[in-house]
Amino acid sequence: MWTFDEIKDDLKKRLKETRFKHTLGVVDTSLKLSKYYGYSSEKASFAALLHDCGKLKDQEMMDNAVNKYPIVIDSFMLENKQLIHAPLGEAIARKRYGVLDEDILQAIRNHTVGNINMSKLDKIIYISDIIEPSRTFDNIDYLRKLALKDLDEACIACMDNTIRFLIMKHWMIDPNVIEARNTCIQNLKNKEK
Amino acid sequence: MWTFDEIKDDLKKRLKETRFKHTLGVVDTSLKLSKYYGYSSEKASFAALLHDCGKLKDQEMMDNAVNKYPIVIDSFMLENKQLIHAPLGEAIARKRYGVLDEDILQAIRNHTVGNINMSKLDKIIYISDIIEPSRTFDNIDYLRKLALKDLDEACIACMDNTIRFLIMKHWMIDPNVIEARNTCIQNLKNKEK
Numbered sequence: 001m002w003t004f005d006e007i008k009d010d011l012k013k014r015l016k017e018t019r020f021k022h023t024l025g026v027v028d029t030s031l032k033l034s035k036y037y038g039y040s041s042e043k044a045s046f047a048a049l050l051h052d053c054g055k056l057k058d059q060e061m062m063d064n065a066v067n068k069y070p071i072v073i074d075s076f077m078l079e080n081k082q083l084i085h086a087p088l089g090e091a092i093a094r095k096r097y098g099v100l101d102e103d104i105l106q107a108i109r110n111h112t113v114g115n116i117n118m119s120k121l122d123k124i125i126y127i128s129d130i131i132e133p134s135r136t137f138d139n140i141d142y143l144r145k146l147a148l149k150d151l152d153e154a155c156i157a158c159m160d161n162t163i164r165f166l167i168m169k170h171w172m173i174d175p176n177v178i179e180a181r182n183t184c185i186q187n188l189k190n191k192e193k
Numbered sequence: 194m195w196t197f198d199e200i201k202d203d204l205k206k207r208l209k210e211t212r213f214k215h216t217l218g219v220v221d222t223s224l225k226l227s228k229y230y231g232y233s234s235e236k237a238s239f240a241a242l243l244h245d246c247g248k249l250k251d252q253e254m255m256d257n258a259v260n261k262y263p264i265v266i267d268s269f270m271l272e273n274k275q276l277i278h279a280p281l282g283e284a285i286a287r288k289r290y291g292v293l294d295e296d297i298l299q300a301i302r303n304h305t306v307g308n309i310n311m312s313k314l315d316k317i318i319y320i321s322d323i324i325e326p327s328r329t330f331d332n333i334d335y336l337r338k339l340a341l342k343d344l345d346e347a348c349i350a351c352m353d354n355t356i357r358f359l360i361m362k363h364w365m366i367d368p369n370v371i372e373a374r375n376t377c378i379q380n381l382k383n384k385e386k
Contacts, residue, residue, distance in 0.1 A: 079379070164360065167357065170349070171378070172375040172378050172379075175372055175375075178367075181365070182366065182368075185364070186272070186365075
């Protein structure tokens with residue numbers, strides 16, 4: 001497996017500058033959250049560094065990567081191609097960077113829309129992706145505060161943001177984000193019991 | 194099968210007064226929409242009359258009905274019991290009122306959250322349920338106008354309303370409404386081609 005710095009140097013060449021800066025922001029935020037919630041900082045930082053490794057800087061690189069790393073693209077992804085970078089990122093992490101840790105691979109796969117029963121790492125990466133320092137939108141301060149209150153609550157609020165954005169744009173919503181949100185709500189209910 | 198008036202008289206006894214009034218509103222609206230969109234007024238009015246026949250006026254009647262008319266209740270419904278009245282309504286329409294028309298039964302089943310590939314009748318009932326005359330909420334006039342523009346567009350807007358409401362309440366969202374909304378968006382895209 002490549003070292004953290006080797007992957008970082010490689011991504012600097014393969015991602016757009018703003019994407020690379022965002023990636024470093026996600027690393028920073030995921031380190032904070034992993035320490036706060038008692039999760040392995042090493043795993044969190046690797047997952048964060050790699051979360052957008054499938055979002056290559058130009059369409060030609062994307063097309064080449066999709067041919068090189070066969071991934072399952074479902075009908076929803078075919079209509080919503082911005083989602084392809086998550087399974088593609090997982091495949092690149094596995095094949096190019098030699099990542100074997102299934103927790104890290106799963107967090108990369110789940111970072112765009114979440115999934116039923118997200119792991120702690122999935123949640124840390126999902127939230128960090130949305131609240132990292134370079135992000136700016138209306139209720140970002142509220143989400144950043146919530147991230148230090150409860151991972152499920154923060155996930156739900158981040159997902160609500162995404163769903164409202166998709167509604168505003170008249171775009172389709174991935175049913176996975178709904179399943180993910182529902183399980184987070186169920187988790188909260190179970191904690192209250 | 195019972196006649197329209199027999200069912201109406203029976204529902205007057207079995208539903209709360211406001212629910213019965215709402216039901217008659219849905220019948221009126223569905224008649225307008227069915228004429229506007231060239232669909233059988235008879236089928237629309239029966240489906241509208243029966244859409245909430247599973248929402249009985251007290252908990253004891255609901256419990257008795259669930260025991261009398263076995264229905265499949267999935268785990269999502271168990272957590273969100275207000276959804277039970279749709280499959281229960283379908284069962285009551287079938288067994289008590291002798292409805293055999295599968296289009297009507299499907300429209301009753303789908304009226305709360307929609308489904309993939311909704312039929313024209315499903316959409317008419319889904320929309321009528323939300324915009325009938327006794328309903329009052331912020332953007333109701335917009336939805337009423339949209340209902341006379343395009344059934345898919347109106348369904349999407351009604352679903353958006355529902356999803357925003359569920360988000361505001363911090364409640365779970367049924368993945369079926371998302372699947373339904375996505376297929377309506379796909380229908381719109383196909384019409385534009």
